[in-house]
Amino acid sequence: MKDLLKKLADAPGVSGFEDEVRDIMIVELKNHVDEIEVDQLGNMIATRNGKSDSKKIMLAAHMDEIGLMVRYIDKKGFVKFSKIGGINDQMLLNQEVSIHTSNGIITGVIGSKPPHRMKEAEKKKVIDYKNMFIDIGASDREEAGKIVKLGDPITIKQKFSPLGNLYKGKALDNRIGCAVLVEVMKKAKTNATIYGVGTVQEEVGLKGAKTAAFRLNPDMALALDVTIAGDHPGIKEEDTPAKTGKGPGIILTDASGRGLITHPKVKKLLITVAEEEDIPIQLEVSEGGTTDATAIHLTREGIPTGVISPPTRYIHTPVSVVDIEDVENAVKLILAVLERF
Numbered sequence: 001m002k003d004l005l006k007k008l009a010d011a012p013g014v015s016g017f018e019d020e021v022r023d024i025m026i027v028e029l030k031n032h033v034d035e036i037e038v039d040q041l042g043n044m045i046a047t048r049n050g051k052s053d054s055k056k057i058m059l060a061a062h063m064d065e066i067g068l069m070v071r072y073i074d075k076k077g078f079v080k081f082s083k084i085g086g087i088n089d090q091m092l093l094n095q096e097v098s099i100h101t102s103n104g105i106i107t108g109v110i111g112s113k114p115p116h117r118m119k120e121a122e123k124k125k126v127i128d129y130k131n132m133f134i135d136i137g138a139s140d141r142e143e144a145g146k147i148v149k150l151g152d153p154i155t156i157k158q159k160f161s162p163l164g165n166l167y168k169g170k171a172l173d174n175r176i177g178c179a180v181l182v183e184v185m186k187k188a189k190t191n192a193t194i195y196g197v198g199t200v201q202e203e204v205g206l207k208g209a210k211t212a213a214f215r216l217n218p219d220m221a222l223a224l225d226v227t228i229a230g231d232h233p234g235i236k237e238e239d240t241p242a243k244t245g246k247g248p249g250i251i252l253t254d255a256s257g258r259g260l261i262t263h264p265k266v267k268k269l270l271i272t273v274a275e276e277e278d279i280p281i282q283l284e285v286s287e288g289g290t291t292d293a294t295a296i297h298l299t300r301e302g303i304p305t306g307v308i309s310p311p312t313r314y315i316h317t318p319v320s321v322v323d324i325e326d327v328e329n330a331v332k333l334i335l336a337v338l339e340r341f
Contacts, residue, residue: 050191
């Protein structure tokens, strides 16, 4: 699991540019499923056929990560950028970045005015990303324009590595879900037909999940994602009770019900199986963000859907932290569910 997660987390995959992540998943799955295809939007759909009259289950994990995109090059050769997905401006400043160009990866740094030249009011203010820039070492616009192009995707430069008994890396939202999907598709024992879907562009509107669910029209679906671990300073336990190392989260509702309210039958199935198999879980009623499940459960006449999410600290930053045991327990839970379906 650690090796797989490292491969997935270190790969670049800004929304709309998920190719490398998808290629890793295809290589991992090609000898374990009956069919793999890539649809017109870029979703990877891996199929394990069940019995002829079997039910169909969709497992969805989004492949994309939040990131940046080259928007403008100024006359001095500094790169201005746009944000792709939900990024907090304060985590961007002074980061090392990788610009993914047609000629390879270009390293840059997000520069800022030194504190020696800041007024007191500036020091206390969060700098807007529109006032940031990327220094790639170019002397002017012409030189920079030969290196990078408008529309090139940009990722923060961080590597997956141990952090005490935990692991940290960029894009654990949602390479964790991708790793769970791969392991489940390799090991599942079930009479049902399983569609393992690596979805695109979740971070910018749940786009891939919408089109894939419409096409596959499964009888049930599970979105495999991450949830916020609140076991660190700055968060009240009552607001974010999930903790690392205590088991994957089962999301009962998200976005205060505006996203998903987990289907009662799916909720009962997940909780019952966890209890019978003695797999630790954490139940969550969330007022925050949402997942691919929001798009899937509203497809066609409706698809009963749930979410399984290992708790992860500092999501939507390049230093997210996870307990591998939570990831492995998510795999165990889904495998047990599939056996009973």
